[in-house]
Amino acid sequence: MDGLPKSRLLRFVERAMALARRGVARFSTRYSRKRFTLRQHVVLLCLKVKKTTTYRDLVDELIEMPRIRDALDLDSIPAPSTLCKAFDRLEMAVWRVLLNVSFCDLPLDGVAGIDASGFERAHASAHYTKRANLTIQQLKTTLLVDTATNVILDIHVTTTRKHDTQIAPQVVKRNADSIAVLTGDKGYGDQKLRQLARDNSIRPLIKHREFTSLHKAWNARLDSDLYNQRNMNETVNAAIKQKFGAFVQSRVWWKQFRELVIKCVVHNVEIALADSYQ
Template structure:
């Protein structure tokens, strides 16, 4: 019988396992029970996000996925609480290292857009929230996206209404080697942002707020074709919400931040396939 080709799901798992082996040790410490490895935990957590499901549903589906279990070297399935505890224990720095490694899988060109979007902190019916006049607080997620491969280079998450111009400097400083041209809308029109970008040898292509005729003239003279690539940010924001959900499942803010980083990591691996 002819061997079946690899599915995209199997390729995703193999790529995630490859990144996990490059980024973390096999076990968390010498006192570990060594029943499951950190690599297995990372892959299963990424798989949960990719399938946009719960721990219990994921483990139930894995019973019927022998090729996936084989790729992760799973001889027995962990309990849902085991995966939940693993997610709590894996530090944000581990996920950021994985995110940085995932960028190397994609062909980037240094033309990077910056934009923010909102994610609900609770999954509630729109009809219910409208009838009860309930307001669901959102997370503000700012993404740094390479326009060639739609790779997410970095992200910033906040629960406050922090202005875009105050968020951009930290993202620029963390990614100076990856950014050659920075594309931004009028929300990032700030002299400090422009000055910082030029100090780091980055060309800021940011729309000016039109307070005077000179500002309008600068906007007209802007390279329209290059600036038009900023729409890739909207594409990535839409893709994240359509594929992985427009809300976060975690209840604690620090777990919500990690969940969004895992989504960005999952997006990059998916794009690499």
């Protein structure tokens, strides 16, 4: 067993466990039963998202994964209900810290793209929703992506129909130190957002809506090579939906938010692994 090469799954678990040690406390409280650590719960929840499986199936597969259990320092296997309760108990702040830690070792170039996409709040086929006359509301998910590495720097999720120019300022403020150039489509072409970027020493590379000939001239002068890097946002959005599903399985909004952040963490871990083995 020791002579076998490491699988991608084992490398993923080891990387995720290393990140969890850096960003997550070992136990939630000193009164914890200390049977499982928060770090083990975090990695197992990430593993569930990566494998797009259920709690029950994940626990069943762990029985036949001795090297994965060794990497997690698992002396026993948690019950499905234990992982479900851990998901409910781990706050969004924990996952945001893990998201920030997941890309801190990667070579970011400061060029970030911002774009929004939709995730279905129920996993139902188009045929079923049409026959049952159902309307499935989407979660509007805004991603801030480093265009050099395709890692996700930040995520904003809402159940409302907020305009892009209402969401972007808070994303930019949270990540001003990591951004040198901000790229975005015309949906982010608001003067207040441009001024906010300049106030934080960020170059806004956002196309203007062409109401006048002056707007057309400004768009023509854009650095097209740099601006076109914003297409990486669409690549990342498509990759997440293809690998982890274009829907969320949770039924409560705050659980749905956490589920999407975990998808971003898993995506960043996979990017880091691919970068280290190139």
